[in-house]
Amino acid sequence: MSRTRSNPLPKQLSLSVHLNDEATFDNFFIREGQVNAQVVATLKYQLQPMGEQFVFLWGATGVGVTHLLQASCLKAQQEGACSQYLPLTELVGYDPEQLLEDLERLDLVCLDGLQAVQGLPEWERALFRFFNVMRDSGRRLVMAANCGPRELSVNLPDLQSRLNWGLVYQVQPLRDDDKCRALQMRARARGLELSDEVAQFIMHRVSRDLHELFECLHRLDDASLAEQRRLTIPFVKQTLGL
Template sequence: MNNSLPRQFALDISHTPKPSLSNFLAGENLALCSTLRDVVQSWGNKKTFATEDDVLNARWIYWWGPEGSGRSHLLSALETAAEQSGLICFALTPHEPISWVRLEEELTILSLSDTASIITVDDIDRLDERLIASLFRILNEVRASKAIHIFMAGNAAPSALTLREDLRTRLGWGLVFQTHLLGDDEKILALQEAAQARGLVLSAEVLPWLLNRFYRDMPNLMALIDALDAYSLETKRAVTLPLVRELLQPK
């Protein structure tokens, strides 16, 4: 298998569609996707949740699965949906601690509001001790709030994470889903849809060849679709197997 990065990955791909629920191929993740669509629809209807047992409803969702199973795509899709609905959204990752500080500064005000606000937390399994403590405080505030939604993703079920016990327990207070990798046929369908969204026409042999010779995870495959799109425009050539081989040649 060719694991060298295509030499054209640095091409401008600013036209890449933003992650959304509509451009995510659910596969075995249909239950999770349906739940998230219902949540997003509630934002559009300006609904809030303010019942005593609301920690168990769709304001609080954790999902886990292997790399390439769509964990981050779904979080980004919710961030995009929140933006489109005009809602406050904080996107938290292990790599941007300043975002955690800003959220904690606003959390008390958000917790008293009847208007939905959104928090996403990616790569929970990679949080350091300081961010773990921050997430513990955030979850307590979210549970006591009127309309804060929190969506979290990691690489393992709550009970299997190497986190402190009180945090693992809290992750399971709401809904928990496992995300699954796509099969080869599903990957091809997802890549075909991604190419179509970009107006890119692929010859029939391209995608099966890529699955046998290139990365098999969806993030890298999607990045390759972007690179093929840009390279096709640059060279003014159709996306055929010779063009793909040329793109994948080492520098």
């Protein structure tokens, strides 16, 4: 569980939900003036007294929605606040009432993958009640799905209205040149030097999905450390089997 202060939830299920330490706002590549920059600014400010109480993020797989939710929880921890990240695609089989019980006592809750529970009556009823208690307690909530709130197949009208309570953002995908820069930024954070030539080589031979690109970088980092070698094209070809 991703809580920080001692704030026991006696009826909360024991879950194996862990945050990725690399999922920080500093590790999320943005261009100033773009929508993604507004998203990051909103999430960074959310726990402040005048911050948004409800934020809904949506976007296709690989654009960084999960990264942003986990970054929100990590930032909350750094600020001494209590937070919880819940990936609903992995938790859809749990009892939703039991899963959400007492979470309004936390400062921030992030619900990822709402599309996994759309149309399920027990989940829709539980989420509707949860929205109401979060509103009444003044806590912060971030929700995410692979489509906008109006496109979710929600059968409970009251829940559909709740999903549009706050700010709604579509997280924008990166252009290929920005993916190269994001890969280089992540490499620098690991203490690696990734030249433009090598970054372009990886981009043209590996899936352009950012998650897969970062997984490749993780493999290169481990191999570079083990063999004490720089990231050259021959080394990348050898390590990744290209």
